[in-house]
Amino acid sequence: MSLSFSRSIVAVACATLALGAAQAADTEPATGFTRVIVGFKAGTEPGARAAVALSRGRVARELPSVAAMAVELPEQALAALRRNPNVAYVEEDTKRYPLSLAAPSSAPYASGQLEPWGIRAVQAHQMPSGDALTGNRRVCIIDSGYAMGHEDLPGTNRVSGYNGNLPWAQDGDGHGTHVAGTIAALNNAGTGVVGVNAGGNLNLYIVRVFGDSGAWAYSSTLVDAATRCENAGANVISMSLGGSRSNRTEQRKFDQLAAANILSIAAAGNDGNNRVSYPAGYASVVSVAAVDVNNAKASFSQFNSDVEISGPGVGVLSTVPNGQGLLGSLNAGGLVVEAFPFEGSPQLTRSGALFDMGIGDAVNAGASGKVCLIARGTVDFVTKVSNCQASGGVGAVIYNNAPGAFSGTLGTTVTSIPSVSISQADGTALLARTGQATTVGVGAANYAYFDGTSMATPHVSAVAALVWSYFTPAAPTAGRTCTAAQLRNSLNRSARDLGTAGRDTSFGFGLVQARAAYDRIVSLGCGN
Ligand SMILES: [Ca+2]
Ligand SMILES: [Ca+2]
Numbered sequence: 001m002s003l004s005f006s007r008s009i010v011a012v013a014c015a016t017l018a019l020g021a022a023q024a025a026d027t028e029p030a031t032g033f034t035r036v037i038v039g040f041k042a043g044t045e046p047g048a049r050a051a052v053a054l055s056r057g058r059v060a061r062e063l064p065s066v067a068a069m070a071v072e073l074p075e076q077a078l079a080a081l082r083r084n085p086n087v088a089y090v091e092e093d094t095k096r097y098p099l100s101l102a103a104p105s106s107a108p109y110a111s112g113q114l115e116p117w118g119i120r121a122v123q124a125h126q127m128p129s130g131d132a133l134t135g136n137r138r139v140c141i142i143d144s145g146y147a148m149g150h151e152d153l154p155g156t157n158r159v160s161g162y163n164g165n166l167p168w169a170q171d172g173d174g175h176g177t178h179v180a181g182t183i184a185a186l187n188n189a190g191t192g193v194v195g196v197n198a199g200g201n202l203n204l205y206i207v208r209v210f211g212d213s214g215a216w217a218y219s220s221t222l223v224d225a226a227t228r229c230e231n232a233g234a235n236v237i238s239m240s241l242g243g244s245r246s247n248r249t250e251q252r253k254f255d256q257l258a259a260a261n262i263l264s265i266a267a268a269g270n271d272g273n274n275r276v277s278y279p280a281g282y283a284s285v286v287s288v289a290a291v292d293v294n295n296a297k298a299s300f301s302q303f304n305s306d307v308e309i310s311g312p313g314v315g316v317l318s319t320v321p322n323g324q325g326l327l328g329s330l331n332a333g334g335l336v337v338e339a340f341p342f343e344g345s346p347q348l349t350r351s352g353a354l355f356d357m358g359i360g361d362a363v364n365a366g367a368s369g370k371v372c373l374i375a376r377g378t379v380d381f382v383t384k385v386s387n388c389q390a391s392g393g394v395g396a397v398i399y400n401n402a403p404g405a406f407s408g409t410l411g412t413t414v415t416s417i418p419s420v421s422i423s424q425a426d427g428t429a430l431l432a433r434t435g436q437a438t439t440v441g442v443g444a445a446n447y448a449y450f451d452g453t454s455m456a457t458p459h460v461s462a463v464a465a466l467v468w469s470y471f472t473p474a475a476p477t478a479g480r481t482c483t484a485a486q487l488r489n490s491l492n493r494s495a496r497d498l499g500t501a502g503r504d505t506s507f508g509f510g511l512v513q514a515r516a517a518y519d520r521i522v523s524l525g526c527g528n
Pocket of ligand 2: 504
Protein backbone atom coordinates (compact mmCIF):
# COMPACT_ATOMS: atom_id res chain seq x y z
CA MET A 1 0.00 0.00 0.00
CA SER A 2 2.55 2.55 1.07
CA LEU A 3 4.67 1.88 -1.99
CA SER A 4 1.98 2.60 -4.54
CA PHE A 5 0.71 5.57 -2.59
CA SER A 6 4.09 7.16 -2.19
CA ARG A 7 4.82 6.69 -5.88
CA SER A 8 1.54 8.30 -6.80
CA ILE A 9 2.12 11.23 -4.50
CA VAL A 10 5.61 11.69 -5.91
CA ALA A 11 4.09 11.76 -9.38
CA VAL A 12 1.65 14.50 -8.48
CA ALA A 13 4.44 16.55 -6.94
CA CYS A 14 6.61 16.11 -10.00
CA ALA A 15 3.79 17.12 -12.27
CA THR A 16 3.22 20.26 -10.26
CA LEU A 17 6.87 21.17 -10.25
CA ALA A 18 7.34 20.06 -13.87
CA LEU A 19 10.47 18.22 -12.88
CA GLY A 20 9.70 15.44 -15.29
CA ALA A 21 11.09 12.73 -13.03
CA ALA A 22 9.84 9.26 -13.87
CA GLN A 23 7.39 7.29 -11.79
CA ALA A 24 6.57 3.64 -12.11
CA ALA A 25 3.72 2.41 -14.26
CA ASP A 26 0.25 2.39 -12.72
CA THR A 27 -0.08 -0.20 -9.98
CA GLU A 28 -2.92 -2.10 -8.31
CA PRO A 29 -4.22 -0.71 -5.01
CA ALA A 30 -3.17 -2.58 -1.87
CA THR A 31 -5.27 -5.50 -0.60
CA GLY A 32 -8.49 -4.23 0.93
CA PHE A 33 -8.22 -0.94 -0.91
CA THR A 34 -9.97 0.15 -4.09
CA ARG A 35 -9.20 2.76 -6.71
CA VAL A 36 -11.92 5.20 -7.74
CA ILE A 37 -12.39 8.60 -9.32
CA VAL A 38 -14.18 11.10 -7.10
CA GLY A 39 -15.91 14.03 -8.77
CA PHE A 40 -16.91 17.10 -6.79
CA LYS A 41 -19.46 19.83 -7.34
CA ALA A 42 -18.81 23.52 -7.70
CA GLY A 43 -17.70 24.85 -4.32
CA THR A 44 -17.64 21.46 -2.61
CA GLU A 45 -14.04 20.53 -3.32
CA PRO A 46 -12.81 21.18 0.26
CA GLY A 47 -15.64 19.10 1.66
CA ALA A 48 -14.97 16.30 -0.81
CA ARG A 49 -11.28 16.29 0.12
CA ALA A 50 -12.16 16.16 3.79
CA ALA A 51 -14.45 13.21 3.13
CA VAL A 52 -11.67 11.38 1.34
CA ALA A 53 -9.25 12.06 4.18
CA LEU A 54 -11.82 10.91 6.76
CA SER A 55 -12.20 7.63 4.90
CA ARG A 56 -8.42 7.08 5.17
CA GLY A 57 -8.18 7.55 1.41
CA ARG A 58 -5.22 9.08 -0.41
CA VAL A 59 -5.31 11.16 -3.57
CA ALA A 60 -3.43 9.24 -6.26
CA ARG A 61 -3.89 11.70 -9.10
CA GLU A 62 -5.33 15.20 -9.38
CA LEU A 63 -7.63 15.89 -12.36
CA PRO A 64 -8.44 19.59 -11.95
CA SER A 65 -9.62 20.13 -15.53
CA VAL A 66 -12.55 17.78 -14.93
CA ALA A 67 -13.13 18.67 -11.23
CA ALA A 68 -12.13 15.21 -10.04
CA MET A 69 -9.38 13.21 -8.41
CA ALA A 70 -8.31 9.58 -8.47
CA VAL A 71 -8.32 8.14 -4.97
CA GLU A 72 -7.31 4.91 -3.30
CA LEU A 73 -9.32 4.11 -0.17
CA PRO A 74 -10.49 1.16 1.94
CA GLU A 75 -13.30 -0.71 0.24
CA GLN A 76 -15.56 -0.42 3.29
CA ALA A 77 -15.34 3.38 3.12
CA LEU A 78 -16.81 3.51 -0.37
CA ALA A 79 -20.50 3.52 0.54
CA ALA A 80 -20.17 6.46 2.92
CA LEU A 81 -18.17 8.44 0.39
CA ARG A 82 -20.84 7.91 -2.27
CA ARG A 83 -23.45 9.33 0.14
CA ASN A 84 -21.41 12.39 1.06
CA PRO A 85 -23.25 15.53 -0.17
CA ASN A 86 -19.96 17.16 -1.20
CA VAL A 87 -19.23 14.35 -3.66
CA ALA A 88 -20.81 14.59 -7.13
CA TYR A 89 -20.00 11.03 -8.09
CA VAL A 90 -17.71 8.09 -7.37
CA GLU A 91 -16.79 5.74 -10.20
CA GLU A 92 -14.34 2.94 -10.81
CA ASP A 93 -10.95 4.07 -12.11
CA THR A 94 -11.21 1.71 -15.05
CA LYS A 95 -8.18 0.18 -16.75
CA ARG A 96 -6.99 1.00 -20.24
CA TYR A 97 -4.81 -1.42 -22.22
CA PRO A 98 -2.62 -1.13 -25.33
CA LEU A 99 -4.49 -2.72 -28.24
CA SER A 100 -1.98 -4.67 -30.25
CA LEU A 101 -2.22 -8.44 -30.10
CA ALA A 102 -0.04 -10.19 -27.57
CA ALA A 103 1.99 -12.01 -30.19
CA PRO A 104 2.98 -9.71 -33.05
CA SER A 105 3.28 -11.42 -36.43
CA SER A 106 7.03 -11.11 -36.44
CA ALA A 107 8.37 -11.20 -39.95
CA PRO A 108 10.93 -9.55 -42.03
CA TYR A 109 12.43 -6.46 -43.30
CA ALA A 110 15.24 -6.46 -45.80
CA SER A 111 18.03 -3.91 -45.82
CA GLY A 112 16.48 -1.48 -48.32
CA GLN A 113 13.73 1.03 -47.48
CA LEU A 114 10.41 -0.80 -47.62
CA GLU A 115 7.00 0.80 -48.06
CA PRO A 116 4.53 -0.83 -45.66
CA TRP A 117 1.36 -1.76 -47.55
CA GLY A 118 -0.79 0.56 -45.45
CA ILE A 119 0.96 3.69 -46.69
CA ARG A 120 -0.34 3.33 -50.23
CA ALA A 121 -3.68 1.94 -48.99
CA VAL A 122 -4.49 5.24 -47.25
CA GLN A 123 -3.26 7.32 -50.23
CA ALA A 124 -0.48 8.93 -48.20
CA HIS A 125 1.66 9.29 -51.33
CA GLN A 126 -1.01 11.00 -53.41
CA MET A 127 -1.09 14.37 -51.69
CA PRO A 128 -0.22 17.28 -54.02
CA SER A 129 2.55 18.64 -51.76
CA GLY A 130 3.21 15.47 -49.80
CA ASP A 131 3.43 16.16 -46.09
CA ALA A 132 5.31 19.44 -46.55
CA LEU A 133 2.69 21.41 -44.61
CA THR A 134 2.47 19.13 -41.57
CA GLY A 135 4.81 21.37 -39.60
CA ASN A 136 1.60 23.23 -38.72
CA ARG A 137 0.13 20.14 -36.99
CA ARG A 138 0.97 18.26 -33.79
CA VAL A 139 -0.08 14.68 -33.12
CA CYS A 140 -0.05 13.52 -29.51
CA ILE A 141 0.60 9.79 -29.02
CA ILE A 142 -0.49 8.32 -25.68
CA ASP A 143 1.28 4.98 -25.40
CA SER A 144 4.39 3.17 -24.10
CA GLY A 145 6.90 5.85 -25.07
CA TYR A 146 9.16 6.51 -28.04
CA ALA A 147 12.55 5.09 -28.99
CA MET A 148 14.35 8.43 -29.30
CA GLY A 149 17.47 8.01 -31.42
CA HIS A 150 15.97 5.31 -33.66
CA GLU A 151 17.54 5.53 -37.12
CA ASP A 152 14.18 5.91 -38.88
CA LEU A 153 12.28 8.26 -36.55
CA PRO A 154 12.32 12.05 -36.13
CA GLY A 155 14.51 13.45 -33.35
CA THR A 156 14.13 16.16 -30.75
CA ASN A 157 13.68 18.89 -33.36
CA ARG A 158 10.18 17.52 -34.01
CA VAL A 159 9.39 15.38 -30.99
CA SER A 160 8.81 16.29 -27.36
CA GLY A 161 6.87 14.64 -24.60
CA TYR A 162 5.83 14.09 -21.03
CA ASN A 163 6.94 11.41 -18.60
CA GLY A 164 3.42 10.38 -17.62
CA ASN A 165 4.60 6.99 -16.44
CA LEU A 166 8.31 6.31 -17.02
CA PRO A 167 10.50 8.36 -19.41
CA TRP A 168 8.69 9.27 -22.63
CA ALA A 169 11.81 9.09 -24.82
CA GLN A 170 12.32 5.40 -24.05
CA ASP A 171 10.14 2.43 -24.92
CA GLY A 172 10.92 -1.01 -23.52
CA ASP A 173 7.68 -2.43 -24.90
CA GLY A 174 7.85 -1.32 -28.54
CA HIS A 175 4.13 -0.62 -28.94
CA GLY A 176 4.40 3.17 -28.84
CA THR A 177 7.42 3.21 -31.15
CA HIS A 178 5.57 1.05 -33.68
CA VAL A 179 2.61 3.43 -33.59
CA ALA A 180 4.95 6.42 -34.03
CA GLY A 181 6.64 4.83 -37.05
CA THR A 182 3.34 4.40 -38.85
CA ILE A 183 2.67 8.09 -38.32
CA ALA A 184 6.13 9.51 -39.01
CA ALA A 185 8.89 7.04 -40.00
CA LEU A 186 11.31 8.93 -42.21
CA ASN A 187 11.79 8.82 -45.97
CA ASN A 188 15.57 8.25 -45.92
CA ALA A 189 16.92 6.13 -48.75
CA GLY A 190 18.24 2.79 -47.62
CA THR A 191 16.92 3.01 -44.10
CA GLY A 192 13.95 1.09 -42.78
CA VAL A 193 10.41 1.98 -43.73
CA VAL A 194 8.27 5.03 -44.37
CA GLY A 195 5.37 6.36 -42.33
CA VAL A 196 2.28 8.24 -43.51
CA ASN A 197 4.08 11.57 -42.87
CA ALA A 198 7.61 10.69 -43.93
CA GLY A 199 9.07 14.15 -44.55
CA GLY A 200 10.12 14.82 -40.99
CA ASN A 201 7.87 17.88 -40.76
CA LEU A 202 5.05 16.73 -38.49
CA ASN A 203 5.33 17.59 -34.80
CA LEU A 204 4.85 14.77 -32.31
CA TYR A 205 4.12 14.94 -28.60
CA ILE A 206 4.59 11.71 -26.68
CA VAL A 207 2.85 10.99 -23.38
CA ARG A 208 3.92 7.73 -21.82
CA VAL A 209 1.30 5.88 -19.81
CA PHE A 210 2.37 2.24 -20.27
CA GLY A 211 5.33 0.40 -18.78
CA ASP A 212 7.69 -1.98 -20.50
CA SER A 213 5.50 -5.10 -20.67
CA GLY A 214 2.04 -6.42 -19.86
CA ALA A 215 0.95 -2.85 -19.56
CA TRP A 216 -2.23 -1.13 -18.54
CA ALA A 217 -3.04 2.29 -17.16
CA TYR A 218 -5.91 3.79 -15.18
CA SER A 219 -8.50 5.93 -16.93
CA SER A 220 -7.44 8.76 -14.63
CA THR A 221 -3.93 8.38 -16.06
CA LEU A 222 -5.44 8.64 -19.52
CA VAL A 223 -7.41 11.76 -18.56
CA ASP A 224 -4.23 13.33 -17.26
CA ALA A 225 -2.35 12.28 -20.42
CA ALA A 226 -5.00 13.76 -22.69
CA THR A 227 -4.76 17.00 -20.71
CA ARG A 228 -0.98 16.99 -21.30
CA CYS A 229 -1.66 16.63 -25.02
CA GLU A 230 -4.07 19.53 -24.89
CA ASN A 231 -1.59 21.73 -23.01
CA ALA A 232 1.13 20.84 -25.52
CA GLY A 233 -0.98 22.20 -28.36
CA ALA A 234 -1.93 18.90 -29.95
CA ASN A 235 -4.40 18.95 -32.86
CA VAL A 236 -4.85 15.18 -32.99
CA ILE A 237 -4.63 12.66 -30.15
CA SER A 238 -3.83 9.08 -31.17
CA MET A 239 -4.77 6.38 -28.70
CA SER A 240 -3.96 2.77 -29.58
CA LEU A 241 -5.51 1.62 -26.33
CA GLY A 242 -8.80 0.94 -24.64
CA GLY A 243 -10.85 -1.03 -22.17
CA SER A 244 -14.31 -2.52 -22.01
CA ARG A 245 -16.12 -0.23 -19.56
CA SER A 246 -16.92 3.44 -19.98
CA ASN A 247 -15.89 6.09 -17.52
CA ARG A 248 -17.67 9.40 -17.15
CA THR A 249 -14.56 11.36 -16.17
CA GLU A 250 -12.90 10.23 -19.37
CA GLN A 251 -15.98 11.05 -21.40
CA ARG A 252 -16.06 14.52 -19.91
CA LYS A 253 -12.40 15.05 -20.82
CA PHE A 254 -12.81 13.95 -24.42
CA ASP A 255 -15.94 16.05 -24.79
CA GLN A 256 -13.87 19.01 -23.59
CA LEU A 257 -11.14 18.27 -26.10
CA ALA A 258 -13.63 18.07 -28.98
CA ALA A 259 -14.99 21.46 -27.93
CA ALA A 260 -11.40 22.73 -27.89
CA ASN A 261 -10.95 21.76 -31.57
CA ILE A 262 -8.85 18.66 -30.88
CA LEU A 263 -9.60 15.44 -32.77
CA SER A 264 -9.31 12.33 -30.57
CA ILE A 265 -8.89 8.96 -32.30
CA ALA A 266 -8.83 5.53 -30.63
CA ALA A 267 -8.74 1.80 -31.37
CA ALA A 268 -12.00 -0.15 -31.66
CA GLY A 269 -10.51 -3.15 -29.83
CA ASN A 270 -9.07 -6.58 -30.61
CA ASP A 271 -11.54 -8.99 -29.04
CA GLY A 272 -13.27 -9.84 -32.32
CA ASN A 273 -16.74 -9.35 -30.81
CA ASN A 274 -19.41 -6.65 -30.97
CA ARG A 275 -18.55 -4.94 -27.70
CA VAL A 276 -17.60 -1.26 -27.55
CA SER A 277 -14.18 -0.22 -26.25
CA TYR A 278 -13.43 3.04 -24.46
CA PRO A 279 -12.25 5.72 -25.07
CA ALA A 280 -13.17 4.79 -28.70
CA GLY A 281 -16.82 4.45 -27.65
CA TYR A 282 -17.39 8.06 -26.62
CA ALA A 283 -19.17 10.13 -29.25
CA SER A 284 -16.35 12.67 -29.04
CA VAL A 285 -13.74 10.05 -30.04
CA VAL A 286 -13.32 8.41 -33.47
CA SER A 287 -13.40 4.58 -33.24
CA VAL A 288 -11.01 2.84 -35.67
CA ALA A 289 -11.41 -0.72 -37.01
CA ALA A 290 -8.67 -2.76 -38.71
CA VAL A 291 -8.51 -4.19 -42.23
CA ASP A 292 -5.97 -6.47 -43.91
CA VAL A 293 -4.10 -6.05 -47.20
CA ASN A 294 -7.15 -7.34 -49.10
CA ASN A 295 -9.44 -4.80 -47.39
CA ALA A 296 -11.16 -7.56 -45.42
CA LYS A 297 -12.06 -6.89 -41.80
CA ALA A 298 -9.33 -8.18 -39.50
CA SER A 299 -10.69 -11.19 -37.61
CA PHE A 300 -9.84 -9.57 -34.27
CA SER A 301 -11.36 -6.16 -35.05
CA GLN A 302 -14.40 -5.39 -32.87
CA PHE A 303 -17.60 -4.54 -34.76
CA ASN A 304 -20.42 -2.34 -33.48
CA SER A 305 -22.43 0.72 -34.41
CA ASP A 306 -19.76 2.95 -32.87
CA VAL A 307 -17.05 1.86 -35.35
CA GLU A 308 -16.51 4.94 -37.49
CA ILE A 309 -13.62 4.44 -39.90
CA SER A 310 -10.99 1.79 -40.78
CA GLY A 311 -7.24 1.65 -41.19
CA PRO A 312 -4.60 -0.96 -42.13
CA GLY A 313 -4.08 -3.21 -39.10
CA VAL A 314 -2.76 -6.62 -40.20
CA GLY A 315 0.89 -7.29 -41.03
CA VAL A 316 1.85 -3.67 -40.41
CA LEU A 317 5.61 -3.13 -40.69
CA SER A 318 6.96 -0.29 -38.58
CA THR A 319 9.70 0.81 -36.23
CA VAL A 320 10.52 -0.87 -32.92
CA PRO A 321 13.30 -0.10 -30.42
CA ASN A 322 16.72 -1.15 -31.70
CA GLY A 323 17.14 -4.90 -31.96
CA GLN A 324 13.68 -5.72 -30.70
CA GLY A 325 12.37 -7.06 -34.03
CA LEU A 326 13.28 -10.31 -35.79
CA LEU A 327 13.33 -10.11 -39.58
CA GLY A 328 14.62 -11.89 -42.64
CA SER A 329 16.83 -10.25 -45.24
CA LEU A 330 17.56 -11.24 -48.82
CA ASN A 331 19.69 -9.56 -51.47
CA ALA A 332 20.17 -11.39 -54.77
CA GLY A 333 22.57 -9.65 -57.10
CA GLY A 334 21.47 -6.26 -55.77
CA LEU A 335 17.75 -7.04 -55.80
CA VAL A 336 16.39 -6.55 -52.28
CA VAL A 337 13.45 -8.83 -51.54
CA GLU A 338 11.05 -8.90 -48.60
CA ALA A 339 11.92 -12.12 -46.76
CA PHE A 340 10.20 -13.71 -43.77
CA PRO A 341 12.21 -15.88 -41.37
CA PHE A 342 11.07 -19.44 -40.82
CA GLU A 343 10.20 -19.98 -37.18
CA GLY A 344 13.13 -21.96 -35.82
CA SER A 345 15.74 -20.55 -38.20
CA PRO A 346 19.06 -19.69 -36.52
CA GLN A 347 19.94 -15.98 -36.47
CA LEU A 348 22.71 -15.93 -39.07
CA THR A 349 23.61 -14.22 -42.33
CA ARG A 350 25.28 -16.21 -45.13
CA SER A 351 26.35 -15.53 -48.72
CA GLY A 352 26.81 -17.63 -51.86
CA ALA A 353 25.72 -17.92 -55.46
CA LEU A 354 21.97 -18.42 -55.94
CA PHE A 355 21.10 -22.02 -56.91
CA ASP A 356 17.77 -23.35 -58.24
CA MET A 357 17.11 -26.47 -56.17
CA GLY A 358 13.65 -27.21 -57.60
CA ILE A 359 11.23 -28.39 -54.93
CA GLY A 360 14.08 -29.41 -52.62
CA ASP A 361 12.88 -32.99 -52.08
CA ALA A 362 16.36 -34.52 -52.39
CA VAL A 363 19.98 -33.77 -51.56
CA ASN A 364 21.69 -32.04 -54.51
CA ALA A 365 25.51 -31.71 -54.62
CA GLY A 366 25.11 -28.70 -56.94
CA ALA A 367 23.91 -26.64 -53.99
CA SER A 368 27.22 -26.92 -52.11
CA GLY A 369 28.42 -23.49 -50.95
CA LYS A 370 25.35 -21.83 -52.46
CA VAL A 371 22.04 -20.26 -51.42
CA CYS A 372 19.23 -22.74 -52.23
CA LEU A 373 16.19 -21.33 -54.02
CA ILE A 374 13.35 -23.80 -53.50
CA ALA A 375 9.68 -23.90 -54.53
CA ARG A 376 7.00 -24.49 -51.90
CA GLY A 377 5.01 -27.74 -52.14
CA THR A 378 5.12 -31.58 -52.11
CA VAL A 379 7.42 -31.94 -49.08
CA ASP A 380 7.40 -29.93 -45.86
CA PHE A 381 9.54 -26.89 -45.16
CA VAL A 382 11.91 -28.60 -42.75
CA THR A 383 12.66 -31.34 -45.32
CA LYS A 384 13.54 -28.73 -47.94
CA VAL A 385 15.78 -26.77 -45.56
CA SER A 386 17.42 -29.96 -44.26
CA ASN A 387 18.14 -31.15 -47.82
CA CYS A 388 19.74 -27.79 -48.63
CA GLN A 389 21.88 -28.05 -45.51
CA ALA A 390 22.84 -31.69 -46.24
CA SER A 391 23.84 -30.62 -49.76
CA GLY A 392 26.32 -28.11 -48.30
CA GLY A 393 24.01 -25.16 -49.01
CA VAL A 394 24.65 -22.04 -46.89
CA GLY A 395 21.06 -20.73 -46.72
CA ALA A 396 17.56 -21.62 -47.91
CA VAL A 397 14.95 -19.43 -49.64
CA ILE A 398 11.51 -20.98 -50.18
CA TYR A 399 9.16 -19.16 -52.55
CA ASN A 400 5.39 -19.47 -52.53
CA ASN A 401 3.52 -21.65 -55.04
CA ALA A 402 0.49 -19.34 -54.92
CA PRO A 403 0.15 -15.53 -55.07
CA GLY A 404 1.34 -13.54 -52.06
CA ALA A 405 3.75 -14.07 -49.20
CA PHE A 406 3.63 -16.71 -46.46
CA SER A 407 5.40 -17.61 -43.26
CA GLY A 408 6.19 -21.08 -41.95
CA THR A 409 7.85 -23.07 -39.20
CA LEU A 410 10.58 -25.69 -38.99
CA GLY A 411 8.87 -27.25 -35.98
CA THR A 412 11.25 -28.73 -33.45
CA THR A 413 13.98 -29.63 -35.96
CA VAL A 414 17.24 -27.78 -35.33
CA THR A 415 18.94 -26.48 -38.49
CA SER A 416 22.23 -24.62 -38.84
CA ILE A 417 21.58 -22.46 -41.93
CA PRO A 418 19.35 -19.35 -42.19
CA SER A 419 16.00 -19.98 -43.88
CA VAL A 420 13.39 -17.51 -45.13
CA SER A 421 10.16 -17.50 -47.16
CA ILE A 422 9.34 -15.10 -50.00
CA SER A 423 6.37 -14.44 -52.27
CA GLN A 424 5.69 -16.26 -55.53
CA ALA A 425 6.40 -13.10 -57.53
CA ASP A 426 9.75 -12.60 -55.82
CA GLY A 427 10.55 -16.29 -56.42
CA THR A 428 9.95 -15.80 -60.14
CA ALA A 429 12.22 -12.74 -60.11
CA LEU A 430 14.95 -14.69 -58.33
CA LEU A 431 14.79 -17.64 -60.74
CA ALA A 432 16.11 -15.19 -63.33
CA ARG A 433 19.07 -14.43 -61.06
CA THR A 434 20.49 -17.90 -60.37
CA GLY A 435 24.28 -17.84 -60.21
CA GLN A 436 24.35 -14.28 -58.85
CA ALA A 437 25.91 -13.38 -55.52
CA THR A 438 23.20 -13.65 -52.87
CA THR A 439 23.05 -12.87 -49.17
CA VAL A 440 20.32 -14.35 -46.96
CA GLY A 441 19.89 -13.77 -43.25
CA VAL A 442 17.70 -13.86 -40.19
CA GLY A 443 18.46 -11.52 -37.36
CA ALA A 444 17.53 -8.88 -34.84
CA ALA A 445 16.08 -5.77 -36.45
CA ASN A 446 14.80 -2.30 -35.66
CA TYR A 447 11.48 -3.04 -37.39
CA ALA A 448 8.69 -5.55 -36.87
CA TYR A 449 5.30 -6.60 -38.15
CA PHE A 450 2.44 -6.10 -35.68
CA ASP A 451 -1.30 -6.75 -35.93
CA GLY A 452 -4.04 -4.83 -34.13
CA THR A 453 -6.54 -2.01 -34.13
CA SER A 454 -3.57 -0.34 -32.41
CA MET A 455 -1.87 -0.34 -35.82
CA ALA A 456 -4.99 0.86 -37.68
CA THR A 457 -5.43 3.83 -35.34
CA PRO A 458 -2.16 5.65 -36.16
CA HIS A 459 -2.89 5.34 -39.89
CA VAL A 460 -6.09 7.33 -39.30
CA SER A 461 -4.43 9.79 -36.89
CA ALA A 462 -1.62 10.40 -39.37
CA VAL A 463 -4.01 10.91 -42.29
CA ALA A 464 -6.08 13.30 -40.17
CA ALA A 465 -3.00 15.43 -39.48
CA LEU A 466 -1.85 15.19 -43.10
CA VAL A 467 -5.17 16.30 -44.60
CA TRP A 468 -5.78 18.90 -41.91
CA SER A 469 -2.37 20.51 -42.59
CA TYR A 470 -3.72 21.71 -45.96
CA PHE A 471 -6.71 23.47 -44.45
CA THR A 472 -5.47 25.57 -41.55
CA PRO A 473 -5.48 29.35 -41.17
CA ALA A 474 -1.73 29.19 -41.91
CA ALA A 475 -2.29 27.19 -45.11
CA PRO A 476 -5.88 27.59 -46.32
CA THR A 477 -5.75 25.60 -49.55
CA ALA A 478 -8.46 26.87 -51.93
CA GLY A 479 -9.46 29.22 -49.12
CA ARG A 480 -10.70 26.33 -47.01
CA THR A 481 -10.07 25.78 -43.32
CA CYS A 482 -11.26 22.90 -41.11
CA THR A 483 -12.31 22.55 -37.53
CA ALA A 484 -11.72 19.17 -35.88
CA ALA A 485 -15.40 18.29 -36.22
CA GLN A 486 -15.50 19.30 -39.87
CA LEU A 487 -12.35 17.34 -40.65
CA ARG A 488 -13.86 14.29 -38.98
CA ASN A 489 -16.91 14.54 -41.24
CA SER A 490 -14.78 14.98 -44.34
CA LEU A 491 -12.63 11.95 -43.49
CA ASN A 492 -15.76 9.86 -42.95
CA ARG A 493 -17.49 11.00 -46.12
CA SER A 494 -14.44 10.41 -48.29
CA ALA A 495 -13.56 7.00 -46.85
CA ARG A 496 -13.49 4.07 -49.25
CA ASP A 497 -16.72 2.19 -48.61
CA LEU A 498 -16.11 -1.48 -47.74
CA GLY A 499 -18.45 -4.38 -46.97
CA THR A 500 -22.15 -3.67 -47.18
CA ALA A 501 -23.00 -0.39 -48.91
CA GLY A 502 -22.76 2.66 -46.65
CA ARG A 503 -21.74 2.81 -43.01
CA ASP A 504 -21.63 -0.60 -41.36
CA THR A 505 -20.54 -2.08 -38.04
CA SER A 506 -17.35 -3.74 -39.39
CA PHE A 507 -15.77 -0.86 -41.29
CA GLY A 508 -17.71 2.23 -40.22
CA PHE A 509 -17.67 4.57 -43.21
CA GLY A 510 -14.77 2.57 -44.69
CA LEU A 511 -11.01 2.81 -45.23
CA VAL A 512 -9.56 6.27 -44.56
CA GLN A 513 -8.35 7.98 -47.79
CA ALA A 514 -6.05 11.00 -47.62
CA ARG A 515 -6.31 12.22 -51.21
CA ALA A 516 -10.04 11.65 -51.50
CA ALA A 517 -10.55 13.70 -48.32
CA TYR A 518 -8.34 16.47 -49.68
CA ASP A 519 -10.22 16.54 -52.99
CA ARG A 520 -13.58 16.52 -51.26
CA ILE A 521 -12.66 19.46 -49.03
CA VAL A 522 -11.27 21.46 -51.95
CA SER A 523 -14.45 20.96 -53.97
CA LEU A 524 -17.15 20.98 -51.27
CA GLY A 525 -15.61 22.78 -48.31
CA CYS A 526 -14.68 21.17 -45.02
CA GLY A 527 -17.24 18.96 -43.29
CA ASN A 528 -19.44 18.58 -46.37
CA1 LIG B 1 12.89 5.17 -43.73
CA1 LIG C 1 -19.66 -0.16 -45.77
